[in-house]
Amino acid sequence: DQQVKQNSPSLSVQEGRISILNCDYTNSMFDYFLWYKKYPAEGPTFLISISSIKDKNEDGRFTVFLNKSAKHLSLHIVPSQPGDSAVYFCAPQHASGGSYIPTFGRGTSLIVHP
Amino acid sequence: KAGVTQTPRYLIKTRGQQVTLSCSPISGHRSVSWYQQTPGQGLQFLFEYFSETQRNKGNFPGRFSGRQFSNSRSEMNVSTLELGDSALYLCASSLGGQGDIQYFGAGTRLSVL
Numbered sequence: 001d002q003q004v005k006q007n008s009p010s011l012s013v014q015e016g017r018i019s020i021l022n023c024d025y026t027n028s029m030f031d032y033f034l035w036y037k038k039y040p041a042e043g044p045t046f047l048i049s050i051s052s053i054k055d056k057n058e059d060g061r062f063t064v065f066l067n068k069s070a071k072h073l074s075l076h077i078v079p080s081q082p083g084d085s086a087v088y089f090c091a092p093q094h095a096s097g098g099s100y101i102p103t104f105g106r107g108t109s110l111i112v113h114p
Numbered sequence: 115k116a117g118v119t120q121t122p123r124y125l126i127k128t129r130g131q132q133v134t135l136s137c138s139p140i141s142g143h144r145s146v147s148w149y150q151q152t153p154g155q156g157l158q159f160l161f162e163y164f165s166e167t168q169r170n171k172g173n174f175p176g177r178f179s180g181r182q183f184s185n186s187r188s189e190m191n192v193s194t195l196e197l198g199d200s201a202l203y204l205c206a207s208s209l210g211g212q213g214d215i216q217y218f219g220a221g222t223r224l225s226v227l
Contacts, residue, residue, distance in 0.1 A: 009154075032213040043118070043204055043218030044157070051213065089156065093213070099162050099169040100212050101147060106156035 003027045006090055006105035013112050019077040021108045023090030026071060030092035033066060034102055035075050038087045047088070048075070080112045116141065120205050120219035128227050132193040135222045139186050139207030145169075146188040147216065148180060151202040160203075163188055164210050192224075200226045 005024045013019045023033075031052040036044035050057040050064045050073070057064050063076045073092075077084055087109045091102035119138040127133050139146050148160040159172035163182035180190040186207070192199055202223050206216035 034213075034215070036216075036218075041220065043206070043220050044216075045218065046215040049213065049215070095212065097170045099145070099164065099210065100214060101159055101162055101170050102216065103159070104149075104157040106154060 002105075004090055004092060004103050004105040006088075006108045008108050009106070010109040010111070013080045013110065015082055015112055015114050016079045019075075019080045019084065019110055019112065021075040021077075021088050021090075021110065023073050023075075023092075023105055024071060025073075025090075025092050025103075027092070027094065027103070028071070029094040030103075031094050032100070033064070033073050033090070033092045035062075035064060036089045036091055036104075038089065038107070044089060077110075080110075082112050082114050085110055085112050118205060118207050118217050118219035120203075120222050122222060123220065124223045124225075126225045126227065127195050129195055129197060131195050132191065133195060133224060134189055134191045135203055135205075135224075137188045137190075137205030137207075137219060139188070139205075140217055143207035143209055143217070144186055145208045145210030145214075146182055146186060147206045147208075148188070148190050149204045149206065150174075151204060151221070152200075157204065160190065169210075195226045197226050200224060 034049040035047040038044040090105040093102040147162040149157040162170040208214040
């Protein structure tokens with residue numbers, strides 16, 4: 001039973017264009033939503049996050065949108081650069097047993113072509 | 115500030131053996147979490163330790179265990195290895211609070227033959 005779904009395993013975009021990565025979740029208890037980026041042979045690194053009380057958070061070329069009623073969030077990268085080519089994980093979290101462990105989606109592999 | 119260090123980076127074992135993986139968190143981080151990553155499955159949560167206590171546990175069999183030491187360093191152990199245990203094992207450290215960012219090590223690639 002997947003609580004977090006990233007339905008696009010891969011996405012191919014031309015350099016300079018917008019990349020939109022989507023994430024759907026089922027658990028209404030999630031209150032923080034994080035995105036991580038992973039390059040091959042490296043561990044994931046934090047990219048951007050959003051609290052459930054907001055619907056948008058922007059950091060440079062990266063913007064995350066949250067639609068709580070639809071239980072959907074998306075990550076926009078504008079403009080996309082070849083160095084953005086990586087696997088992106090959506091990772092919402094909520095308090096559970098005193099800890100705040102993110103639940104990771106299966107990831108979307110983004111390829112940005114020069 | 116040093117990042118999260120995992121050792122070893124690569125391991126090859128045979129079925130039935132046991133293995134111990136090590137993780138040194140970022141200084142000051144009291145929470146250490148372990149994940150298993152297999153192709154197409156994303157990151158599956160194994161367990162989290164906070165101040166030497168297991169605070170949360172994922173849906174893995176009892177063959178997977180862990181511990182945390184007083185200096186926050188953590189180890190995970192897998193006994194009676196199976197072929198399906200072949201995966202990338204990732205360790206992450208954080209302060210352990212709401213909305214905290216997890217900082218990941220590069221992982222240990224375990225191959226079970």
